[in-house]
Amino acid sequence: xxxxxDRLTLVEAVNSALHNEMARDEHVVVMGEDVGVNEGVFxxxxxxxxxxxxxxxxxxxxxxxxxxxxxxxxxxxxIRPVAEIQFMGFLYPALDQLFSHAARFRxxxxxxxxxxxVIRAPYGGGxxxxxxxSESTEALLTHYPxxxxxxxxxxxxxxxxxxxxxxxxxxxxxxxxxxxYRSFREAVPTEPYEIPLGEASVRRDGTDVxxxxxxxxxxxxxxxxxxxxxxxxxxxxxxxxLSPLDRVxxxxxxxxxxxxxxxxxAHRTGGLAGEIATTIQEHSFLYLEAPVKRVTGWDVxxxxxxxxxxxxxxxxRIIDGIKEVVAFP
Amino acid sequence: xxxxxxxxxxxxxxDPPDAVRVLDENGNVVADELLPNLTDEEFRKLYADMRLTxxxxxxxxxxxxxxxxxxxxxxxxxxAHVATAHALAETDWLIPCYREFGTMLxxxxxxxxxxxxxxxxxxGDHIPAEYNTVAPPTPIATQIPHATGxxxxxxxxxxxxxxxxCHFGDGATSEGDFHEGLNFAGAFDTPSVFVCNNNQYAxxxxxxxxxxxxxxxxxxxxxxxxxxxVDGMDPLAVYTVTEEAVRRAKSPRxxxxxxxLIELLLYRLGGHSTSDDPTxxxxxxEVEQWxxxxxxRRLEVFLRETxxxxxEAIESIENANEALVDDAVVAAEALHQEPESMFExxxxxxxxxxxxxxxxxxxLREQYGDEAFDxxxxx
Numbered sequence: 001x002x003x004x005x006d007r008l009t010l011v012e013a014v015n016s017a018l019h020n021e022m023a024r025d026e027h028v029v030v031m032g033e034d035v036g037v038n039e040g041v042f043x044x045x046x047x048x049x050x051x052x053x054x055x056x057x058x059x060x061x062x063x064x065x066x067x068x069x070x071x072x073x074x075x076x077x078x079i080r081p082v083a084e085i086q087f088m089g090f091l092y093p094a095l096d097q098l099f100s101h102a103a104r105f106r107x108x109x110x111x112x113x114x115x116x117x118v119i120r121a122p123y124g125g126g127x128x129x130x131x132x133x134s135e136s137t138e139a140l141l142t143h144y145p146x147x148x149x150x151x152x153x154x155x156x157x158x159x160x161x162x163x164x165x166x167x168x169x170x171x172x173x174x175x176x177x178x179x180x181y182r183s184f185r186e187a188v189p190t191e192p193y194e195i196p197l198g199e200a201s202v203r204r205d206g207t208d209v210x211x212x213x214x215x216x217x218x219x220x221x222x223x224x225x226x227x228x229x230x231x232x233x234x235x236x237x238x239x240x241x242l243s244p245l246d247r248v249x250x251x252x253x254x255x256x257x258x259x260x261x262x263x264x265x266a267h268r269t270g271g272l273a274g275e276i277a278t279t280i281q282e283h284s285f286l287y288l289e290a291p292v293k294r295v296t297g298w299d300v301x302x303x304x305x306x307x308x309x310x311x312x313x314x315x316x317r318i319i320d321g322i323k324e325v326v327a328f329p
Numbered sequence: 330x331x332x333x334x335x336x337x338x339x340x341x342x343x344d345p346p347d348a349v350r351v352l353d354e355n356g357n358v359v360a361d362e363l364l365p366n367l368t369d370e371e372f373r374k375l376y377a378d379m380r381l382t383x384x385x386x387x388x389x390x391x392x393x394x395x396x397x398x399x400x401x402x403x404x405x406x407x408x409a410h411v412a413t414a415h416a417l418a419e420t421d422w423l424i425p426c427y428r429e430f431g432t433m434l435x436x437x438x439x440x441x442x443x444x445x446x447x448x449x450x451x452x453g454d455h456i457p458a459e460y461n462t463v464a465p466p467t468p469i470a471t472q473i474p475h476a477t478g479x480x481x482x483x484x485x486x487x488x489x490x491x492x493x494x495c496h497f498g499d500g501a502t503s504e505g506d507f508h509e510g511l512n513f514a515g516a517f518d519t520p521s522v523f524v525c526n527n528n529q530y531a532x533x534x535x536x537x538x539x540x541x542x543x544x545x546x547x548x549x550x551x552x553x554x555x556x557x558x559v560d561g562m563d564p565l566a567v568y569t570v571t572e573e574a575v576r577r578a579k580s581p582r583x584x585x586x587x588x589x590l591i592e593l594l595l596y597r598l599g600g601h602s603t604s605d606d607p608t609x610x611x612x613x614x615e616v617e618q619w620x621x622x623x624x625x626r627r628l629e630v631f632l633r634e635t636x637x638x639x640x641e642a643i644e645s646i647e648n649a650n651e652a653l654v655d656d657a658v659v660a661a662e663a664l665h666q667e668p669e670s671m672f673e674x675x676x677x678x679x680x681x682x683x684x685x686x687x688x689x690x691x692x693l694r695e696q697y698g699d700e701a702f703d704x705x706x707x708x
Contacts, residue, residue: 041604061503128449298672308449310694
């Protein structure tokens with residue numbers, strides 16, 4: 001990607017994508033609680049209200065089902081809503097609209113009505129936020145057919161993936177790992193560009209073990225790989241799109257290294273690691289040198305801040321998991 | 330608004346109706362007939378609890394600024410809501426919202442629980458059973474159907490003298506749960522009092538963007554019960570209206586509805602939370618105008634002028650409140666949870682898998698030390 005770049009944080013890259021797409025296409029609107037005058041509680045929609053006005057940057061009533069439901073309705077007449085749900089933990093009232101309607105309309109109307117909407121939601125823990133503000137329950141979303149689920153782990157990816165999501169002719173849930181909203185910067189092109197949905201990214205080549213992860217867990221996973229340099233040659237794959245899964249990249253990597261660890265901050269039982277491990281087991285059983293290992297959050301409601309450090313996956317736990325898989329048998 | 334629905338005749342006020350008010354902004358009685366029938370001691374207790382609420386709130390914000398506590402939602406300026414708890418009998422139930430914690434203090438709940446909650450320690454929600462108070466949730470409006478369900482249960486259990494009072498904000502009235510909770514209450518004729526603390530902003534979004542209705546109170550008619558619009562900066566009006574609503578919930582007279590939706594028109598002088606910057610969406614002049622309506626000052630003037638309060642009594646109240654809050658902070662800071670406790674109350678009994686995960690965490694702590702968890706990872 002040539003051309004001018006800015007050094008942006010992840011949340012600034014989200015903002016840049018929204019500016020680009022709203023300028024490019026007058027049908028793109030942003031809606032949600034506090035996205036307008038207040039510019040978003042995380043400032044993801046900074047500057048949009050001033051630039052595009054209240055018709056296209058819509059402060060809505062406090063009603064998640066209403067936000068997603070009206071976004072679906074708007075999309076039927078050609079508007080492309082990018083709806084913000086302030087925290088993933090508050091998405092649940094909208095799940096009926098998301099699952100029963102956004103995800104099904106194309107199928108049940110044979111393509112006549114298609115909800116071309118994006119639902120953005122900050123997700124994940126590690127910032128000492130109050131109850132219900134740290135959820136990482138993306139497996140719920142990936143279980144449901146007909147809705148795409150995207151999770152960036154870098155600013156440049158966040159911009160390219162969000163633009164691709166806005167242009168995507170299917171409903172997309174775009175989960176933003178708020179732990180890394182502002183924790184680092186990188187060069188991000190000022191011009192719009194797309195990173196295709198459904199393609200994982202090999203963040204680090206390695207030969208001994210594959211570690212599959214996404215979102216905020218990508219950074220500690222890369223750190224664990226760095227700390228193991230000289231001892232274990234770790235390949236790190238960032239999934240980026242959780243639905244549909246890039247099974248080709250997963251299988252290719254697993255068959256190359258023969259050993260697999262999946263790292264996610266979500267709860268273990270029914271988490272996406274189970275789907276990934278099963279996919280590899282089905283396709284690549286004879287390539288495996290060890291059972292697939294899960295390094296995940298615990299099966300407890302996301303704890304209050306005092307104990308969240310014991311819930312969050314950290315570098316030590318990832319190293320521990322990698323060593324266990326490499327040492328097998 | 331005339332002409333908007335010319336074909337249809339239904340109550341649609343052009344402007345909000347006059348709010349129920351007992352004290353004007355200078356503390357003068359403007360409706361003698363609505364003055365609460367309280368003893369001098371009860372009047373002073375109401376004043377003391379409002380001051381305790383403000384002190385607890387201000388200390389919580391200060392601890393957050395010092396990094397000793399996490400995010401909290403301040404009720405600075407909204408202290409008149411405390412009067413709703415004073416209108417309840419001990420046997421009535423309180424289902425508060427996170428911002429209406431003054432009601433919890435008024436019931437006698439130690440401020441320690443609030444500091445624990447704000448400090449991110451889960452025992453903050455372990456409110457002792459004798460207070461008949463549900464721990465406030467964080468998602469919006471979700472407690473409203475719970476409150477209705479509790480009232481339905483009381484009917485099933487044959488409790489005839491218990492009211493259920495539920496607090497929420499103006500933003501909550503936009504959620505489906507508000508409609509569903511009030512609709513059930515009307516349909517099942519439950520002993521319910523719903524209190525909307527309309528502080529006029531849902532974070533940054535003004536009330537005019539929550540609804541096309543002139544008031545929240547008028548929505549009650551759609552559910553088959555009465556709504557009342559109250560000056561929420563006037564603690565005595567809040568008390569009188571709530572007391573009447575509680576009485577109706579337990580024994581309505583002919584022609585009265587059992588349920589009441591009370592709208593308190595008030596104002597939060599601070600931000601939505603300690604993470605919020607209210608200067609982005611409202612003017613200093615607006616805030617200043619509402620500071621003139623301070624509910625604590627208003628009550629204080631009334632109590633002084635009627636001989637119920639003097640400097641000595643105020644000093645004594647403040648000393649007692651200060652000691653209570655100081656002790657609560659010390660107790661909250663001293664409490665530490667064992668990491669394994671997060672597994673304990675997920676289910677009635679630890680499942681085998683949770684036992685395994687708890688053991689896994691214990692082994693990791695032993696092998697790597699708690700420092701490995703403190704450091705987390707570099708970003």
